[in-house]
Amino acid sequence: MLRYRMLLFKMSRLASKNKLSGVEEISLAGQFSEMIGSQEEADRLIEDLVDHExxxxxxxxxxxxxxxxxxxxxxxxxxLLRRLADVEGWLRHDAVWIVQEGQFDGAELRAALRRVAGNVRLPQDAVRAKANPADGPLHAAVRARQALDVLIKKSAEAHNAALAAGGGLPGATDGQPYAQGSVGHIRAVHRQLQRKMAGRKLNSSTKLRFKKVESQYPPNDNRRFLL
Incomplete structure (x- = not known):
């Protein structure tokens, strides 16, 4: 604990004097990581450093x-979500890096990755980033796009696996001459899944009820058309 406090003091002094070079950053990060022996210590470091001014x-x-x-x-x-919205490009880049190595996922995280990626296109922007090693925002956007593509591919593979396995839908291929796992079988299961989802939407939708309006005029009176 004493060593941790001394290292914090050294880092704060260098930062206040604007003397934190890239080499110092790497060295201090390595020393701090060696002190993390438990999740509690990692949480303390996050609280002390990751939201620093x-x-x-x-x-x-x-x-x-x-x-x-x-x-x-x-x-x-x-x-990580806060750092993905950081104004500094390299901090967004490092946050995405942790997302990749930690294999994190989630709706809020994917939305944050989309914001970081922006309109970046692969592989052309990856080549451009390689040619511009000092462009932090570009590197962050490229890494975010790569991480997001991996997550999307993972979801697609899980969805396809569920379809190939029948998706848990009884009767999906009843009467169909398709072998298990074939293209026809997968499409039949997909159609069954779509019908099931459509049925749920229909059952949950608002049902309109119409009431017949009785005319107050005789059948041969043209005023009945005014209703």
Whole structure:
């Protein structure tokens, strides 16, 4: 604990004097990561560094967490979401890096990755990023796009596997001459799944009821058409 406090003091002094070089960042991140022996210590480092006002200190915190591979704490995901919205491109890049190595997923996380990726296109922007190693925002966008593509592919594979297995829908291929796992079988299951989803939407939709309006005029009176 004393060593941790001394290292915090050293880092804060360098940051206040604007003397934190890239080499110092790497060195401090390595030293902090070596001190993380439990998830509690990782959470303390996240609290002390990852939301610090100095962007270099924030990056040291992210690098230390990534090196320690302590990805299971309750504080990490909210901190990553905040850093994915950071104004500094390299901090967004490092946050995406942790997302990749920690294999995180979730709707809120995917939305944040989409915002970071923006309109980046692969592979042409990846080539452009390689030619511009100092462009932090571009590197962050490329890495976010790569991470998002992996998550989307994972979801698609899980969906296709569920369809191939029948999707848990009895009668999906009743009377169909399709072998298990064939294209015809998968499409039949998919159609059955679509029918089931459509039925749920129909049952949950608003049902309109119409009331017949009786005319107050005789059948041969043209005023009845005014209703």
């Amino acid at each position: 100095n962007p270099q200190v924030r990056r040291i915190g992210l690098s230390a967490i990534r090196r320690s591979r302590r990805f299971g704490g309750r504080m990490l995901m909210p901190a």
